[in-house]
Amino acid sequence: MSSPDFDLLLKQRIGLDAEAIGAASLQHVLAERQRICGLGSIQAYWDRVQADDAELNALIETVVVSETWFCRHPEAFAAMVRCLNEGGRAAEAKSRLLSLPCATGEEPASMVMALLDAGIDIRRVELDAIDISEQALEAARTGLYSGNAFRGRMGDWQARYFTQVQSGYLLDPAVRAPISYRRTNLLDMALPRHYYDIIFCRNLLIYFDQSTQVKAIAALDTLLKPDGCLYVGPAESALLLKSGWISQRIPHAFAFCKPGSAGRRVQPPPSPRYQHVGSNRASRASLSESAQDALVAAPLRSQPVELHKPASGSSLLREARSLADAGQLAQAEQLCLQYVDRHEPVAEAYYLLGLVNDAxxxxxxxxxxxxxxxxxxxxHIEALVHLATLLEARGDRGGAxxxxSRARRVPTGRRGVPDV
Structure with a gap:
């Protein structure tokens, strides 16, 4: 009889770093599965999992339950369309796209709706959507969603692509048609090299330990065409940059080209680079990528910047965020220091000061x-994540x-970047 080591089991089966979801969360899941199985001890449950593949799959299903919604970071879908159009791929015989993990299908459906809106012939698109959760895949195939799935900035997509029924909102079959759902793991995918034009792999890498992250990034490199585009989550940009991937520098899109690739540079939209809606902290998500890019694209300027006093402290910080996003790091830092000098200390000001100095x-x-x-x-989840990245780069894996782990425990409603 072996001793329970669920951390190792989950790492071996799905590559999960148990610390990423937190020890308390994992213990809660184990206690719940033990209760459902009617077993009196964790050892008895461990023996069941070792002998019963169905129970192991049930445990995995419970652990990987994810939260997602339609049009999450809409800039990424706009960048995807431009990547296909500017590369001439939209007119090719086939464009191959990948969404992983696809969860309950909101992301791949958003990809298709963006392509339809752009007038791209959907018959020339193959979209693979993979996940390790069969329950999530079954929900995706059904295409029935609650109102909670429509939290993103969708425009009129909900009205045009969904039909309201008694139990929720049913996705148009024309949107589901080009999507092929299947259960597999990124590290187990057996496909030809350089297969996909576009890969969405958002908020997966952050749940792996360092060695599995290296393997996963190598797998993505193998799957993506030399001039393809990879889209990741906000907290994963630093991982790609450290691995030599080339940022497309499109705010809020978190888009990358392969290392050493001539990588077709997708042109940003002509609209303003930074948008604010009230005090919505989600807009900060692009700063980590943009600030690091700015170190290469726009080195710190030594010339003085004219400081003025905006109408309020909050507008001063908004201006600082906008300057940082545009790569004007010295100016952003001066505005933050001006805020600290004139107002009570707040976490946002010090987070921005950390960000520009980090970059x-x-x-x-x-x-x-x-x-x-x-x-x-x-x-403050952004400060937690960026400090963790800084410590990891320094070799302090334990501190990172x-x-x-603290960031994962931040309640969803408090998260500045809800998909971390």
Whole structure:
């Protein structure tokens, strides 16, 4: 009889770093499955899982339950359309797209709706949607969604592509038609090299340990065509940059080309690079990618910047965010310092100071600012994630893991970047 080691089991079967979901969350899942199976001890449940593939799959299904919605980060879907159009791929015999993990189907459906809106012939599109959860895939195939799935900025998509029925909203069969759903794991995919033009792999890498992240990124490199585009989650941009991938520098899209690739540069839309809706903290999601890109694309300027006092402290920070997103890091830092000098300390100001110093390779100063932000707001998820990335780059894996674990425990309603 072997001793229970569920952490190792989940890593071996699905590549999951149990620390990413938190020890308390995993223990809760194990206790619930043990109760459902009517077993009196965790050892008895471990023996059941070892002997019963159906129960192992049930455990995995419970662990990987994900939260998603339609049109999550709409800039990514707009960038996908431009990538296909500007590369001439939309007119080719076939364009191959991949969504993983696809969860209950909101992401691949959003990809198709964006293509339909752009006038791309959907008959020339093959879209593979994969996940390790059969329950999630079955829900995706059904195409029936509750109102909670429509939290993104969808425009009139809900009215045009869904039919309201008694139990929710049913997705148009024309949207589901080009999508092929199947159950598999990224590391188990057996396909020809350079198979896909577009890959959406958002918020998967953050749940892997470091060695599995390396393998997963290598698998994505193998699957993506030399001039293809990869889209990841906000908290995963640093992982791609450290692995040599080339950012497309499109705000909020988190789009990358392969390392060493001539990579067709997708032109950003002509609309303003940064949008704010009230005090919505979700707009900060692009700053980590943009600020790091700015170190290469727009080195810090030493010339003075004219400072003025905006109508309020919040508008001062909004302007600082906008400057940072545009790569004007010195100016953004000066506005943050101006805010700190004139107002009560808030986590957002110190987070932005950490961000611009992080992008400028002033890691010691960045760490101090991130820690101040977390002191002021222990649930400031962006500060937690970026400080974890900084510590990981320095070799402090234990410190990084603890911060990532804290970030995972932040309630969904408090998350500045809801898909971390």
């Amino acid at each position: 400028s390779a002033h890691s010691t100063v960045a760490e101090a600012h991130y820690r101040k932000a977390i002191y002021l707001d222990p649930q 893991d603890r911060l990532h």
